Amino acid sequence: MARVALTWLAEPGNRAVWEMVREEGAPRTLSRLLRGDVGNDSLRAAVLARLGGFAGARLVDPQRLAEATLRRAKRLGARIVVPSDDEWPGRVDELATLELDTEGRVNHDVRPPLCVWVRGRWPLREALERSVAVVGARAATPYGMQVTSEVGFGLAEKGWTVVSGGAFGIDATAHRAALAAGGRTVAVLACGVDRPYPAGNSALFEQIAETGLLISEWPPGAEPLRHRFLVRNRVIAAATLGTVVTEAAARSGATQTMSRVFALRRVAMVVPGPVTSAMSVGCHELLRTHPDAILVTGAKQVLEAVGRMGEYHAEAARGPEHRRDSLDEESSLVLEAVPRRGHASAEELAAKAGLPLRTVLRRLSLLELAGLVVRRADGIALPRRAPLEQAGPDDGTPSRAAASSVSDVAPPPSGREAAG
Helix, strand or coil: CHHHHHHHHCCCCCHHHHHHHHHHCHHHHHHHHHHCCCCCHHHHHHHHHHHCCCCCCCCCCHHHHHHHHHHHHHHHCEEEECCCCCCCCHHHHHHHHCCCCCCCHHHHCCCCCCCEEEECCCCHHHHHHCEEEEEECCCCCHHHHHHHHHHHHHHHHCCCEEEECCCCCHHHHHHHHHHHCCCCEEEEECCCCCCCCCHHHHHHHHHHHHHCEEEECCCCCCCCCHHHHHHHHHHHHHHCCEEEEEECCCCCHHHHHHHHHHHCCCEEEECCCCCCCHHHHHHHHHHHHCCCCEECCCHHHHHHHHCCCCCCCCCCCCCCCCHHHHCCHHHHHHHHHCCCCCCECHHHHHHHHCCCHHHHHHHHHHHHHCCCCEEECCEEECCCCCCHHHECCCCCCECHHHHHHHHCCCCCCCHHHHHC
Protein backbone atom coordinates (compact mmCIF):
# COMPACT_ATOMS: atom_id res chain seq x y z
CA MET A 1 0.00 0.00 0.00
CA ALA A 2 2.90 2.33 0.76
CA ARG A 3 4.37 1.69 -2.67
CA VAL A 4 1.05 2.56 -4.29
CA ALA A 5 0.95 5.82 -2.36
CA LEU A 6 4.57 6.63 -3.25
CA THR A 7 3.93 6.04 -6.94
CA TRP A 8 1.09 8.54 -6.70
CA LEU A 9 3.18 11.12 -4.81
CA ALA A 10 6.19 10.97 -7.15
CA GLU A 11 6.54 9.86 -10.76
CA PRO A 12 7.97 6.34 -11.28
CA GLY A 13 11.73 6.15 -11.58
CA ASN A 14 12.34 9.01 -9.13
CA ARG A 15 15.92 8.57 -7.96
CA ALA A 16 15.52 10.13 -4.50
CA VAL A 17 12.38 8.17 -3.63
CA TRP A 18 13.84 4.88 -4.85
CA GLU A 19 17.02 5.35 -2.80
CA MET A 20 14.99 6.14 0.32
CA VAL A 21 12.88 3.02 -0.18
CA ARG A 22 16.00 0.91 -0.65
CA GLU A 23 17.52 2.22 2.59
CA GLU A 24 14.48 2.53 4.85
CA GLY A 25 11.60 0.65 3.21
CA ALA A 26 8.43 1.98 1.63
CA PRO A 27 6.35 2.67 4.81
CA ARG A 28 9.04 4.81 6.45
CA THR A 29 9.72 6.61 3.20
CA LEU A 30 6.04 7.46 2.90
CA SER A 31 5.98 8.79 6.46
CA ARG A 32 9.00 11.00 5.82
CA LEU A 33 7.52 12.41 2.62
CA LEU A 34 4.23 13.22 4.38
CA ARG A 35 6.14 15.03 7.18
CA GLY A 36 8.23 16.93 4.66
CA ASP A 37 11.36 15.34 6.12
CA VAL A 38 13.18 15.31 2.79
CA GLY A 39 16.44 17.02 1.90
CA ASN A 40 15.50 17.23 -1.78
CA ASP A 41 13.69 20.55 -2.25
CA SER A 42 12.13 19.71 -5.62
CA LEU A 43 10.79 16.39 -4.30
CA ARG A 44 9.34 18.07 -1.20
CA ALA A 45 7.62 20.69 -3.37
CA ALA A 46 6.24 18.02 -5.72
CA VAL A 47 4.83 15.99 -2.83
CA LEU A 48 3.25 19.06 -1.31
CA ALA A 49 1.62 19.91 -4.64
CA ARG A 50 0.21 16.40 -5.00
CA LEU A 51 -1.18 16.55 -1.47
CA GLY A 52 -2.93 19.82 -2.25
CA GLY A 53 -1.02 21.67 0.46
CA PHE A 54 -0.81 25.02 -1.34
CA ALA A 55 -3.14 27.97 -0.72
CA GLY A 56 -4.87 26.24 2.16
CA ALA A 57 -6.30 23.47 -0.01
CA ARG A 58 -7.59 20.34 1.66
CA LEU A 59 -4.90 17.69 2.00
CA VAL A 60 -5.34 14.33 0.29
CA ASP A 61 -4.87 11.23 2.43
CA PRO A 62 -2.46 8.97 0.44
CA GLN A 63 -3.35 5.91 2.52
CA ARG A 64 -7.06 6.20 1.73
CA LEU A 65 -6.19 6.87 -1.89
CA ALA A 66 -4.06 3.72 -2.00
CA GLU A 67 -6.85 1.65 -0.44
CA ALA A 68 -9.36 2.97 -2.97
CA THR A 69 -6.93 2.26 -5.82
CA LEU A 70 -6.44 -1.34 -4.71
CA ARG A 71 -10.20 -1.87 -4.50
CA ARG A 72 -10.66 -0.37 -7.96
CA ALA A 73 -7.95 -2.61 -9.39
CA LYS A 74 -9.58 -5.68 -7.89
CA ARG A 75 -12.87 -4.83 -9.58
CA LEU A 76 -11.02 -4.46 -12.88
CA GLY A 77 -9.30 -7.82 -12.52
CA ALA A 78 -5.90 -6.14 -12.19
CA ARG A 79 -3.26 -6.93 -9.59
CA ILE A 80 -0.21 -5.20 -8.16
CA VAL A 81 3.23 -6.83 -8.31
CA VAL A 82 6.06 -5.69 -6.02
CA PRO A 83 9.74 -6.75 -5.86
CA SER A 84 9.11 -9.31 -3.09
CA ASP A 85 6.59 -11.22 -5.25
CA ASP A 86 7.59 -14.37 -7.12
CA GLU A 87 6.40 -12.94 -10.42
CA TRP A 88 8.49 -9.77 -10.16
CA PRO A 89 10.59 -9.43 -13.35
CA GLY A 90 14.05 -9.24 -11.82
CA ARG A 91 15.60 -7.93 -15.02
CA VAL A 92 14.16 -4.44 -14.36
CA ASP A 93 16.25 -4.18 -11.18
CA GLU A 94 19.26 -3.47 -13.39
CA LEU A 95 17.84 0.04 -13.77
CA ALA A 96 19.38 0.65 -10.32
CA THR A 97 22.76 1.13 -12.03
CA LEU A 98 21.60 2.90 -15.18
CA GLU A 99 23.38 6.20 -15.77
CA LEU A 100 22.77 8.36 -18.83
CA ASP A 101 24.89 11.28 -19.96
CA THR A 102 21.88 13.17 -21.34
CA GLU A 103 20.42 16.11 -19.43
CA GLY A 104 16.82 16.30 -18.26
CA ARG A 105 14.78 14.81 -15.44
CA VAL A 106 13.51 11.96 -17.63
CA ASN A 107 17.14 10.90 -18.18
CA HIS A 108 18.03 11.32 -14.51
CA ASP A 109 15.09 9.57 -12.84
CA VAL A 110 15.55 6.14 -14.40
CA ARG A 111 15.47 3.93 -11.32
CA PRO A 112 13.49 0.63 -11.11
CA PRO A 113 9.71 0.65 -10.59
CA LEU A 114 8.41 0.52 -7.02
CA CYS A 115 5.50 -1.63 -8.20
CA VAL A 116 3.82 -2.72 -11.41
CA TRP A 117 0.11 -3.04 -12.14
CA VAL A 118 -0.76 -6.09 -14.20
CA ARG A 119 -3.87 -7.06 -16.12
CA GLY A 120 -3.91 -10.57 -17.57
CA ARG A 121 -3.52 -14.16 -16.40
CA TRP A 122 0.15 -14.82 -17.18
CA PRO A 123 2.72 -14.51 -14.37
CA LEU A 124 4.70 -11.37 -15.20
CA ARG A 125 8.13 -12.91 -14.69
CA GLU A 126 7.30 -15.90 -16.89
CA ALA A 127 5.88 -13.72 -19.65
CA LEU A 128 9.02 -11.57 -19.79
CA GLU A 129 11.57 -14.37 -19.33
CA ARG A 130 12.12 -14.81 -23.08
CA SER A 131 10.91 -11.56 -24.55
CA VAL A 132 11.91 -9.12 -27.26
CA ALA A 133 10.68 -5.55 -27.60
CA VAL A 134 9.60 -4.38 -31.06
CA VAL A 135 9.27 -0.59 -31.28
CA GLY A 136 9.10 2.10 -33.91
CA ALA A 137 7.30 5.00 -35.49
CA ARG A 138 3.65 5.80 -34.97
CA ALA A 139 3.37 7.14 -38.53
CA ALA A 140 4.60 3.82 -39.90
CA THR A 141 4.88 3.16 -43.63
CA PRO A 142 3.64 -0.02 -45.35
CA TYR A 143 7.29 -1.14 -45.50
CA GLY A 144 7.73 -0.74 -41.74
CA MET A 145 4.50 -2.54 -40.94
CA GLN A 146 5.34 -5.42 -43.27
CA VAL A 147 8.73 -5.97 -41.64
CA THR A 148 7.22 -5.59 -38.17
CA SER A 149 4.52 -8.16 -38.94
CA GLU A 150 7.11 -10.67 -40.10
CA VAL A 151 9.32 -10.09 -37.04
CA GLY A 152 6.46 -10.17 -34.52
CA PHE A 153 4.84 -13.26 -36.02
CA GLY A 154 8.17 -15.10 -36.26
CA LEU A 155 9.10 -14.37 -32.64
CA ALA A 156 5.70 -15.40 -31.26
CA GLU A 157 5.68 -18.53 -33.40
CA LYS A 158 8.91 -19.63 -31.70
CA GLY A 159 7.48 -19.07 -28.22
CA TRP A 160 8.97 -15.63 -27.55
CA THR A 161 6.94 -12.83 -25.97
CA VAL A 162 6.59 -9.69 -28.08
CA VAL A 163 6.73 -6.51 -25.98
CA SER A 164 5.74 -3.05 -27.18
CA GLY A 165 4.02 0.13 -26.08
CA GLY A 166 0.53 -0.22 -27.56
CA ALA A 167 0.76 2.91 -29.74
CA PHE A 168 -0.46 3.26 -33.31
CA GLY A 169 1.85 2.19 -36.12
CA ILE A 170 4.74 -0.16 -35.35
CA ASP A 171 3.66 -0.96 -31.76
CA ALA A 172 0.14 -2.03 -32.70
CA THR A 173 1.43 -4.00 -35.69
CA ALA A 174 3.85 -5.93 -33.47
CA HIS A 175 1.10 -6.78 -30.97
CA ARG A 176 -1.30 -7.89 -33.71
CA ALA A 177 1.34 -10.07 -35.37
CA ALA A 178 2.01 -11.89 -32.09
CA LEU A 179 -1.70 -12.42 -31.54
CA ALA A 180 -2.11 -13.72 -35.10
CA ALA A 181 0.61 -16.29 -34.41
CA GLY A 182 -1.23 -17.46 -31.30
CA GLY A 183 1.61 -16.19 -29.12
CA ARG A 184 2.04 -13.90 -26.12
CA THR A 185 2.38 -10.15 -26.24
CA VAL A 186 2.82 -7.56 -23.47
CA ALA A 187 1.83 -3.90 -23.75
CA VAL A 188 3.77 -1.58 -21.42
CA LEU A 189 1.51 1.43 -20.86
CA ALA A 190 2.14 5.04 -19.83
CA CYS A 191 -1.23 5.27 -18.04
CA GLY A 192 -3.52 3.10 -15.94
CA VAL A 193 -4.27 -0.43 -17.14
CA ASP A 194 -7.96 0.47 -17.02
CA ARG A 195 -7.68 3.28 -19.58
CA PRO A 196 -5.24 2.15 -22.26
CA TYR A 197 -4.12 4.80 -24.71
CA PRO A 198 -4.74 5.42 -27.60
CA ALA A 199 -8.46 4.79 -27.38
CA GLY A 200 -8.48 3.72 -31.03
CA ASN A 201 -6.65 0.55 -29.96
CA SER A 202 -9.21 -0.38 -27.29
CA ALA A 203 -10.22 -3.63 -29.01
CA LEU A 204 -6.55 -4.57 -29.38
CA PHE A 205 -5.90 -3.93 -25.68
CA GLU A 206 -8.81 -6.18 -24.74
CA GLN A 207 -7.32 -8.97 -26.86
CA ILE A 208 -3.94 -8.48 -25.21
CA ALA A 209 -5.50 -8.62 -21.74
CA GLU A 210 -7.16 -11.93 -22.60
CA THR A 211 -4.11 -13.76 -23.99
CA GLY A 212 -1.16 -11.66 -22.79
CA LEU A 213 -0.57 -8.82 -20.35
CA LEU A 214 -1.21 -5.11 -19.96
CA ILE A 215 1.25 -3.61 -17.47
CA SER A 216 1.91 -0.14 -16.08
CA GLU A 217 3.78 1.60 -13.27
CA TRP A 218 0.94 4.07 -12.91
CA PRO A 219 -2.14 3.15 -10.87
CA PRO A 220 -5.55 2.56 -12.44
CA GLY A 221 -7.12 5.82 -13.52
CA ALA A 222 -3.77 7.53 -14.30
CA GLU A 223 -3.75 9.72 -17.40
CA PRO A 224 -1.42 9.19 -20.39
CA LEU A 225 0.65 12.39 -19.98
CA ARG A 226 3.31 13.13 -22.58
CA HIS A 227 6.38 12.72 -20.35
CA ARG A 228 5.13 9.37 -19.05
CA PHE A 229 5.78 7.71 -22.40
CA LEU A 230 9.46 8.64 -22.09
CA VAL A 231 9.55 7.43 -18.47
CA ARG A 232 7.89 4.17 -19.52
CA ASN A 233 10.49 3.42 -22.22
CA ARG A 234 13.19 2.49 -19.69
CA VAL A 235 11.00 -0.45 -18.56
CA ILE A 236 10.60 -1.71 -22.12
CA ALA A 237 14.38 -1.63 -22.52
CA ALA A 238 15.15 -3.28 -19.17
CA ALA A 239 12.46 -5.97 -19.03
CA THR A 240 13.40 -7.64 -22.33
CA LEU A 241 16.46 -9.47 -23.61
CA GLY A 242 16.69 -7.21 -26.64
CA THR A 243 14.90 -4.53 -28.62
CA VAL A 244 14.24 -4.24 -32.36
CA VAL A 245 13.59 -0.88 -34.01
CA THR A 246 11.87 -1.56 -37.31
CA GLU A 247 11.21 2.04 -38.33
CA ALA A 248 12.01 5.37 -36.66
CA ALA A 249 12.18 9.01 -37.66
CA ALA A 250 15.06 11.29 -36.70
CA ARG A 251 13.31 12.35 -33.48
CA SER A 252 11.50 9.34 -32.16
CA GLY A 253 10.59 7.77 -28.84
CA ALA A 254 11.97 4.53 -30.27
CA THR A 255 15.47 6.00 -30.52
CA GLN A 256 15.13 7.23 -26.92
CA THR A 257 14.26 3.67 -25.90
CA MET A 258 17.36 2.45 -27.71
CA SER A 259 19.57 4.80 -25.67
CA ARG A 260 18.43 2.81 -22.61
CA VAL A 261 19.00 -0.47 -24.45
CA PHE A 262 22.60 0.48 -25.24
CA ALA A 263 23.26 1.73 -21.70
CA LEU A 264 21.88 -1.50 -20.20
CA ARG A 265 23.93 -3.58 -22.66
CA ARG A 266 20.87 -5.36 -23.97
CA VAL A 267 20.82 -6.70 -27.53
CA ALA A 268 20.11 -3.71 -29.79
CA MET A 269 18.76 -4.57 -33.25
CA VAL A 270 17.89 -2.19 -36.07
CA VAL A 271 16.06 -2.78 -39.35
CA PRO A 272 17.39 -0.63 -42.22
CA GLY A 273 14.97 1.04 -44.60
CA PRO A 274 14.99 3.00 -47.85
CA VAL A 275 17.51 5.85 -47.66
CA THR A 276 14.81 8.09 -49.11
CA SER A 277 12.35 7.39 -46.28
CA ALA A 278 12.06 9.92 -43.44
CA MET A 279 10.70 7.09 -41.28
CA SER A 280 14.05 5.23 -41.44
CA VAL A 281 16.39 8.14 -40.73
CA GLY A 282 16.51 7.26 -37.02
CA CYS A 283 17.32 3.62 -37.80
CA HIS A 284 20.18 4.55 -40.08
CA GLU A 285 21.59 7.01 -37.56
CA LEU A 286 21.58 4.30 -34.88
CA LEU A 287 23.49 1.98 -37.19
CA ARG A 288 25.96 4.73 -38.06
CA THR A 289 26.71 5.89 -34.54
CA HIS A 290 26.50 2.70 -32.47
CA PRO A 291 28.95 -0.09 -33.34
CA ASP A 292 27.05 -2.44 -31.00
CA ALA A 293 23.83 -2.16 -33.03
CA ILE A 294 23.02 -5.31 -34.99
CA LEU A 295 21.48 -4.93 -38.43
CA VAL A 296 18.58 -7.37 -38.83
CA THR A 297 16.17 -7.93 -41.70
CA GLY A 298 13.79 -10.54 -40.31
CA ALA A 299 12.73 -12.77 -37.43
CA LYS A 300 15.44 -15.39 -38.03
CA GLN A 301 18.20 -12.85 -37.54
CA VAL A 302 16.49 -11.46 -34.45
CA LEU A 303 16.24 -14.94 -32.94
CA GLU A 304 19.89 -15.62 -33.72
CA ALA A 305 20.84 -12.40 -31.90
CA VAL A 306 18.79 -12.97 -28.71
CA GLY A 307 18.73 -16.77 -28.47
CA ARG A 308 21.20 -18.95 -26.63
CA MET A 309 24.44 -19.72 -28.37
CA GLY A 310 23.74 -22.17 -31.17
CA GLU A 311 19.98 -22.19 -30.55
CA TYR A 312 19.10 -20.40 -33.78
CA HIS A 313 20.97 -19.97 -37.02
CA ALA A 314 20.03 -17.55 -39.78
CA GLU A 315 21.22 -18.77 -43.17
CA ALA A 316 23.07 -16.25 -45.29
CA ALA A 317 21.01 -14.91 -48.18
CA ARG A 318 21.79 -16.64 -51.49
CA GLY A 319 20.51 -16.42 -55.00
CA PRO A 320 19.00 -19.35 -56.93
CA GLU A 321 21.36 -22.31 -57.31
CA HIS A 322 22.41 -23.79 -60.66
CA ARG A 323 24.05 -27.10 -61.41
CA ARG A 324 27.19 -25.36 -62.64
CA ASP A 325 27.69 -23.61 -59.24
CA SER A 326 29.39 -26.70 -57.81
CA LEU A 327 31.86 -27.10 -60.68
CA ASP A 328 35.58 -26.76 -60.07
CA GLU A 329 37.49 -24.03 -61.89
CA GLU A 330 38.78 -26.23 -64.73
CA SER A 331 35.35 -27.76 -65.41
CA SER A 332 33.85 -24.26 -65.51
CA LEU A 333 36.45 -23.15 -68.07
CA VAL A 334 35.71 -26.16 -70.27
CA LEU A 335 31.94 -25.61 -70.04
CA GLU A 336 32.32 -21.93 -70.96
CA ALA A 337 34.38 -22.93 -74.00
CA VAL A 338 31.56 -25.10 -75.40
CA PRO A 339 29.79 -23.01 -78.08
CA ARG A 340 26.23 -21.98 -77.34
CA ARG A 341 25.20 -23.22 -80.77
CA GLY A 342 26.85 -25.93 -82.78
CA HIS A 343 29.68 -28.11 -81.56
CA ALA A 344 33.45 -28.18 -81.04
CA SER A 345 36.16 -30.79 -80.83
CA ALA A 346 38.10 -31.49 -77.66
CA GLU A 347 41.17 -29.88 -79.24
CA GLU A 348 39.21 -26.69 -79.99
CA LEU A 349 37.89 -26.59 -76.44
CA ALA A 350 41.42 -27.03 -75.04
CA ALA A 351 42.65 -24.12 -77.14
CA LYS A 352 39.77 -21.86 -76.14
CA ALA A 353 39.92 -22.77 -72.42
CA GLY A 354 43.72 -22.62 -72.30
CA LEU A 355 43.97 -26.07 -70.71
CA PRO A 356 45.93 -29.23 -71.62
CA LEU A 357 44.00 -31.66 -73.82
CA ARG A 358 44.19 -34.45 -71.22
CA THR A 359 42.66 -32.17 -68.60
CA VAL A 360 39.86 -31.18 -70.99
CA LEU A 361 39.08 -34.83 -71.76
CA ARG A 362 38.84 -35.67 -68.06
CA ARG A 363 36.61 -32.68 -67.36
CA LEU A 364 34.39 -33.49 -70.34
CA SER A 365 33.70 -36.91 -68.88
CA LEU A 366 32.57 -35.32 -65.61
CA LEU A 367 30.46 -32.72 -67.42
CA GLU A 368 28.83 -35.43 -69.50
CA LEU A 369 27.94 -37.43 -66.39
CA ALA A 370 26.41 -34.27 -64.91
CA GLY A 371 24.30 -33.79 -68.03
CA LEU A 372 25.89 -30.43 -68.83
CA VAL A 373 27.39 -31.48 -72.19
CA VAL A 374 26.71 -34.22 -74.75
CA ARG A 375 29.08 -36.02 -77.12
CA ARG A 376 28.01 -36.21 -80.74
CA ALA A 377 29.59 -37.72 -83.77
CA ASP A 378 30.73 -34.28 -84.88
CA GLY A 379 32.00 -33.06 -81.47
CA ILE A 380 30.99 -31.73 -78.07
CA ALA A 381 27.79 -29.66 -77.67
CA LEU A 382 25.43 -28.35 -75.05
CA PRO A 383 22.29 -30.42 -74.38
CA ARG A 384 19.46 -29.90 -76.81
CA ARG A 385 16.65 -27.53 -75.96
CA ALA A 386 13.26 -28.71 -74.74
CA PRO A 387 11.24 -30.98 -77.06
CA LEU A 388 9.63 -29.48 -80.14
CA GLU A 389 6.17 -29.45 -78.59
CA GLN A 390 7.39 -26.87 -76.03
CA ALA A 391 8.55 -24.47 -78.74
CA GLY A 392 6.76 -21.28 -79.71
CA PRO A 393 3.51 -21.49 -81.72
CA ASP A 394 4.63 -20.69 -85.28
CA ASP A 395 8.17 -19.43 -85.54
CA GLY A 396 10.03 -22.09 -83.61
CA THR A 397 10.86 -19.67 -80.75
CA PRO A 398 11.51 -21.70 -77.59
CA SER A 399 9.01 -21.37 -74.76
CA ARG A 400 9.97 -19.73 -71.47
CA ALA A 401 10.50 -23.16 -69.90
CA ALA A 402 12.77 -24.22 -72.75
CA ALA A 403 14.75 -21.00 -72.58
CA SER A 404 15.27 -21.37 -68.85
CA SER A 405 16.49 -24.94 -69.27
CA VAL A 406 19.18 -23.72 -71.64
CA SER A 407 20.24 -20.73 -69.54
CA ASP A 408 20.61 -23.05 -66.56
CA VAL A 409 23.49 -24.87 -68.17
CA ALA A 410 24.98 -22.39 -70.61
CA PRO A 411 26.63 -19.01 -70.13
CA PRO A 412 25.01 -15.96 -71.74
CA PRO A 413 26.05 -15.29 -75.36
CA SER A 414 28.79 -12.82 -76.13
CA GLY A 415 27.94 -9.46 -77.65
CA ARG A 416 28.70 -10.66 -81.21
CA GLU A 417 26.61 -13.82 -80.77
CA ALA A 418 23.74 -11.82 -79.29
CA ALA A 419 23.88 -9.34 -82.16
CA GLY A 420 23.91 -12.21 -84.65
